[in-house]
Amino acid sequence: MGCSVLTQVRIVKITALLICLFALCPICLAQAPERSLLLVAGEQSEAGTFSHAELRKVFLGIPVTRSGVRIKPLLNLTDPLAMNVFLQQVVFMSEREYKRQLLSRVFRLGDQRPPEYDDIDELTGALRETSGSLTFMWAEQFKTRSGLVSLGVLWASSTD
Amino acid sequence: MNDQLRRLLVATTFAATIYSPAGYADFESDLLLFPFVEANHLSGLSADSIRDSNDNDYGLNIFGAAENGNFVFLGEALIAKDEQELERLQVGMRFGDGKVWLGRFHNPIGYWNTQFHHGAYLQNSASRPAIVEYEDDDGVLPMHLTGLLIEGIKENNGHGLGYAFAIALGPELSDSLEPLDVLEPTSGSQGLALALNLFRQPDVYGPTQFGLFANYTEIPAEDRGYDEIRQTIAGGYGNWESDPWRVIGSAFYVRNRLDRGDVTDSEEFVFAYLQVERRLDDRWTIVGRAETGSGDDNDAYLALFSDYVEDRILGAVRLNVWERHALTLEISNVHAREDRYRELTLQWAAVF
Numbered sequence: 001m002g003c004s005v006l007t008q009v010r011i012v013k014i015t016a017l018l019i020c021l022f023a024l025c026p027i028c029l030a031q032a033p034e035r036s037l038l039l040v041a042g043e044q045s046e047a048g049t050f051s052h053a054e055l056r057k058v059f060l061g062i063p064v065t066r067s068g069v070r071i072k073p074l075l076n077l078t079d080p081l082a083m084n085v086f087l088q089q090v091v092f093m094s095e096r097e098y099k100r101q102l103l104s105r106v107f108r109l110g111d112q113r114p115p116e117y118d119d120i121d122e123l124t125g126a127l128r129e130t131s132g133s134l135t136f137m138w139a140e141q142f143k144t145r146s147g148l149v150s151l152g153v154l155w156a157s158s159t160d
Numbered sequence: 161m162n163d164q165l166r167r168l169l170v171a172t173t174f175a176a177t178i179y180s181p182a183g184y185a186d187f188e189s190d191l192l193l194f195p196f197v198e199a200n201h202l203s204g205l206s207a208d209s210i211r212d213s214n215d216n217d218y219g220l221n222i223f224g225a226a227e228n229g230n231f232v233f234l235g236e237a238l239i240a241k242d243e244q245e246l247e248r249l250q251v252g253m254r255f256g257d258g259k260v261w262l263g264r265f266h267n268p269i270g271y272w273n274t275q276f277h278h279g280a281y282l283q284n285s286a287s288r289p290a291i292v293e294y295e296d297d298d299g300v301l302p303m304h305l306t307g308l309l310i311e312g313i314k315e316n317n318g319h320g321l322g323y324a325f326a327i328a329l330g331p332e333l334s335d336s337l338e339p340l341d342v343l344e345p346t347s348g349s350q351g352l353a354l355a356l357n358l359f360r361q362p363d364v365y366g367p368t369q370f371g372l373f374a375n376y377t378e379i380p381a382e383d384r385g386y387d388e389i390r391q392t393i394a395g396g397y398g399n400w401e402s403d404p405w406r407v408i409g410s411a412f413y414v415r416n417r418l419d420r421g422d423v424t425d426s427e428e429f430v431f432a433y434l435q436v437e438r439r440l441d442d443r444w445t446i447v448g449r450a451e452t453g454s455g456d457d458n459d460a461y462l463a464l465f466s467d468y469v470e471d472r473i474l475g476a477v478r479l480n481v482w483e484r485h486a487l488t489l490e491i492s493n494v495h496a497r498e499d500r501y502r503e504l505t506l507q508w509a510a511v512f
Contacts (some may be wrong), residue, residue, distance in 0.1 A: 060365050064252060096442060101367065107279050110225035110234035112188050
């Protein structure tokens with residue numbers, strides 16, 4: 001039994017629609033800029049790469065040493081979204097919980113809290129000047145700054 | 161030593177210790193201020209009660225930590241209405257994932273004493289459980305030791321195995337338990353103290369942890385008619401957190417051997433508390449706590465502490481007014497020695 005004319009028309013329409021969608025898809029992807037959150041250090045850094053577990057340890061204020069240099073985390077507060085993504089992807093805590101944990105560690109154990117920066121120029125300056133320092137920042141922030149090196153991508157996604 | 165001179169000495173010693181290595185290149189430091197103001201109203205007191213129906217307290221806990229390479233310095237000074245004391249003064253060194261400390265530190269028994277102590281802002285209730293009350297407030301266990309402390313955490317497949325071991329000098333018993341005074345180290349007499357705390361963190365460096373602890377202290381008590389009191393403590397604890405819930409609990413077994421000449425009395429009691437907290441949103445948290453003991457009714461050791469609380473049930477509401485400021489309203493039903501009363505506490509605490 002052959003298909004009815006109506007069914008054949010519907011199949012053609014659906015096929016055409018799918019072809020259009022596939023054809024347009026790369027255009028849509030190209031239009032949505034990819035955002036990447038990078039792990040960044042000063043260009044003199046010899047820290048190498050970090051696993052997420054190591055980074056979590058560093059940003060919880062627990063001493064980590066690389067090539068004989070103590071790693072010093074700097075908190076980038078210049079963009080709340082960057083901070084939130086960092087907390088979700090690396091620390092696995094809310095900002096409230098994270099700050100409580102830092103305070104508690106300082107009070108109990110005498111560890112140091114990561115310094116906070118809400119000015120990107122000051123943050124960049126600290127990265128260049130402080131041996132072993134690292135932070136996180138958006139790829140577009142990184143590209144406009146000199147004297148920095150990316151140690152890896154912490155998170156990447158397409159957004160609209 | 162008069163209060164003014166003592167305040168000056170506390171502040172000067174504290175500052176000198178924390179900032180003495182400030183000239184070195186790798187020097188880093190952190191300073192935290194924990195101010196608090198508290199008002200208490202007690203109702204239902206017995207006619208011959210030794211307690212005041214209205215009371216207040218205020219003070220500033222100054223905390224500083226500094227490090228230079230592997231060397232670590234830590235100091236905590238309390239300047240309050242009725243007390244000026246160097247609570248902690250520690251010099252230490254890092255090794256691997258641990259630290260070895262010398263100085264005066266918080267006795268690592270259980271969870272509460274090392275986690276919150278005088279940082280009132282850090283805890284969600286206004287009061288501490290009676291079993292871990294400060295020595296100055298008629299606490300019955302040593303909360304401060306002076307000597308050697310080794311502590312750290314070992315990572316193991318994402319879990320944490322923590323330890324703290326202390327060999328130190330404990331308190332003597334006069335009007336209350338008196339830990340060694342760093343400003344007047346020869347003013348009292350102290351005996352041996354040993355403490356051990358072993359704990360496990362399901363998620364290493366995460367807030368949830370469960371542990372066991374033990375403590376042995378030789379407490380000179382000539383002022384109270386005893387040659388010495390030998391105190392042995394063992395117990396377990398847990399702090400479980402899964403936002404918005406938090407549960408803190410601990411159980412203590414305490415055995416005291418009181419020596420007077422040829423006569424020796426042995427007394428023992430157990431005590432436990434359970435605190436449940438629920439965060440309602442970023443500003444409001446509600447708290448409930450129950451604490452009770454057994455075998456403490458005619459305990460000769462506890463009879464030396466007139467303010468000892470045997471049972472308490474409390475409810476509290478904490479409001480984070482602004483960032484780093486908290487208001488706590490706490491209502492409790494208290495059964496103390498020879499007294500039963502209700503207590504209403506309003507506390508403001510902050511951290512800067």
